[in-house]
Amino acid sequence: MRTDWGWLTLPTDAAARRLLGCDLERLLDGEVLRARIVETEAYDQDDEASHAFRGQTVRNATMFGPAGHLYVYRLYGHHCCNVVTGYAGYGQGALIRAVEPLEGADVMQQRRTGDERRLATPHLTNGPGRLCQALGVTSSLDGHHLVEDPLRLVQRPPLESSQIVVSTRIGVTKATERPRRFHIRDNAFVSRR
DNA sequence: CCAGTGATGTCCT
DNA sequence: GGACATCACTGGT
Numbered sequence: 258m259r260t261d262w263g264w265l266t267l268p269t270d271a272a273a274r275r276l277l278g279c280d281l282e283r284l285l286d287g288e289v290l291r292a293r294i295v296e297t298e299a300y301d302q303d304d305e306a307s308h309a310f311r312g313q314t315v316r317n318a319t320m321f322g323p324a325g326h327l328y329v330y331r332l333y334g335h336h337c338c339n340v341v342t343g344y345a346g347y348g349q350g351a352l353i354r355a356v357e358p359l360e361g362a363d364v365m366q367q368r369r370t371g372d373e374r375r376l377a378t379p380h381l382t383n384g385p386g387r388l389c390q391a392l393g394v395t396s397s398l399d400g401h402h403l404v405e406d407p408l409r410l411v412q413r414p415p416l417e418s419s420q421i422v423v424s425t426r427i428g429v430t431k432a433t434e435r436p437r438r439f440h441i442r443d444n445a446f447v448s449r450r
Numbered sequence: 451c452c453a454g455t456g457a458t459g460t461c462c463t
Numbered sequence: 464g465g466a467c468a469t470c471a472c473t474g475g476t
Contacts, residue, residue: 298471300471306471307471308470308471330471332470332471332472333470333472333473334472334473335472335473337471337472339471352471354471371474374474375473375474384472384473385471385472386472386473387472387473426471427471427472428470428471428472429470429471430469430470430471
């Protein structure tokens with residue numbers, strides 16, 4: 258079934274690339290936070306590294322639903338989030354690994370804990386757990402449809418492929434050789450290896 | 451480099 | 464219901 262999220266109803270890798278350069282718009286305590294997606298990773302149920310690999314569970318159910326919803330999970334005490342892509346019934350999504358603040362960076366800094374080293378560019382939002390902290394993304398947003406407040410995904414024009422760097426994923430212990438990490442070339446907020 | 455972190459899934463009783 | 468392993472991370476040394 259096709260939704261109005263046709264541009265996300267793509268094989269995971271294509272969708273993960275397509276998300277680069279798009280914006281996340283977060284309404285939080287009456288403030289508007291905007292950030293540009295600069296780094297993603299692709300996961301799907303045929304990928305040993307994916308939460309969806311061993312089938313649907315309570316935790317990963319959102320990944321098996323329709324595209325355009327947010328899958329939020331906790332890992333080592335941190336939150337991480339995926340944009341669900343593809344067709345309902347086939348578990349897949351794109352992990353948002355890093356964003357670049359466009360608006361409300363001061364509010365993001367208030368939400369991040371710790372000393373000013375962690376608040377400075379690019380440490381504010383250059384990791385999946387960090388950006389969730391900065392944007393106030395928690396488990397309560399698991400399953401949230403990204404066409405409505407308080408968190409919207411705003412489509413932007415696709416990037417030239419020359420602007421996109423492909424590499425292996427960070428932190429995975431399985432399928433480590435698969436080239437499923439995508440990031441914008443020469444962007445300061447892309448996470449380190 | 452490595453310790454802390456906490457939810458979740460699996461396998462037992 | 465309990466014990467244990469697992470884990471797509473972060474921050475400080």
